[in-house]
Amino acid sequence: MPCTADWKLHDSCPIPSDSRVKENVVRIGSHASGIGLYLFDYQPQWRDAWGYGRQFGVMADEVETVMPEAVSIHPTGYRQVDYAMLGIERATNHLH
Numbered sequence: 001m002p003c004t005a006d007w008k009l010h011d012s013c014p015i016p017s018d019s020r021v022k023e024n025v026v027r028i029g030s031h032a033s034g035i036g037l038y039l040f041d042y043q044p045q046w047r048d049a050w051g052y053g054r055q056f057g058v059m060a061d062e063v064e065t066v067m068p069e070a071v072s073i074h075p076t077g078y079r080q081v082d083y084a085m086l087g088i089e090r091a092t093n094h095l096h
Contacts, residue, residue, distance in 0.1 A: 017060040017071075018078035021046050025059075031086065035062040058086065 019025070022040040029037040035058055042050045060079035063086065064071045070085035083089070 014072055014074070014080035014082045015057065016042075016046070016050055016074050016076070016078050017057055017063070017081040018074075019059050019061060021050070021078055022055075022059075031058065031088070033066045033086070035059070035066055057081070057083070058088070 021043055023043050025038050025040040027036045027038055031037055037056070037058060039054050039056055041054060058081055060071050060081050063081050067085060070082045071079050074080040
């Protein structure tokens, strides 16, 4: 499925996962590959685009060390992760 304006709804589309756009980050576990699994909030300037409230995900810089092919650059210049390549289903909270 191609990424469209509602790309946030599709597991096959990369999701911004750069640590520079996140705050209140708490590691809650580990992925089978050894990278961390986190709860976080997107910084206020990114919430309209990427989600409000607590989010679940990974850090792109960690993913690059174990599966660089799952990381690409978002048009904003921040790194994004294709969660499907990691075998992770991810839903974002877009309500505010």
